[in-house]
Amino acid sequence: MNSIFQSLQSMILIAWLPGIFYLWKREGFRRKSEWHILIKGLVVGVFLSFIWWFSYTLLFASAFNVSGSEIMKGAITLVTKSLKEVGDTNHRWSVMLFMISNYAFCYTCAYIRNNIQETGQPFAYQKRSVLDVELKRLKDKKLTPIITIRFKEGREITGKCLRYSLTEPREILLESLDRSISWIRLDEQVIEVKLNEMIKKQKREILAKIKRFFSYCLTKVTRGKNEVQPQNNEHRS
Structure with a gap:
């Protein structure tokens, strides 16, 4: 039972959350069902995480003197146990860099996908819009x-x-x-x-509200003065 829980925990942090990160940047969560987010996030996360793990192994594994399988095992150990149990210093740095860069890779993929202009999508988000x-x-x-x-x-x-x-x-x-x-x-x-x-119409409405407010205040002040004057006259008499 404990091994199943650890496997689910590893899947969530290593693959599913990066996929959710991609979906959030790419599509947003509005009008999306929980099943859509769960299934598509898992599929996209596994796919992109595998691509980045393969690329990361080719690009950086030799620099840390570790293999691709050791990086993946270290990532699982980091998620399920602690960083101290991953291995030596090089192994720890390689695992931490892989975890951080995996999220950055998914975000970058979504950003690039959003900025590719598609046929029939004239309102795709661009900074120059x-x-x-x-x-x-x-x-x-x-x-x-x-x-x-x-x-x-x-x-x-x-x-x-x-x-x-x-x-x-x-x-x-x-x-x-x-x-x-x-x-x-x-x-x-x-x-x-x-x-x-x-x-301009909205500004006129705002100015009209301000004008009505000051007119109301002026009316209150004027009424107060008119009430004070008769009282003073009664005291004098």
Whole structure:
């Protein structure tokens, strides 16, 4: 029973968590079921971890004077027991470097995959995307942008952009004019995303609220003065 638990613990930290790390960077977890995350994370993690273990053995094992099997055994020992039981200093450094670089390798694979422009995916996240830059700018100013999305069939949706994702799948949480809220996926069915200039209207509304607040305060002060004056007149008389 103890050996089964140790095997599961090793699988989770050496393969499954790197796969989850890849999925988080590549797709995000929104609208993903637990089974999708569990199974796909395990498959991707085992595949990428095996590739990196093979590459790491070819590139760095000779520098630490260890073999690929010793690195894997050391990683399992590190996870299930402690670093002191891995072996000598070179063996420990080789195992620690393998564990850290494995996560970095999975993250790098997801980053490269995200930045490869795919056919039919015009909204794939790129740092040079004007839409991303503008939405980020408005978010920093704490302004809610008004967005119009036009589809291939000619349909258009206009509403407030409440949230948006910078990872695949690209989606926008839109509050339409009829107050309905829905996630809109920016896929090949979308041909245009228009950022409407409604910022001035929002600023006018904010200024109007400030003006009403000061008017309310001024009214309170004026009423207080008017109540004090009759009392002073009564004392004098």
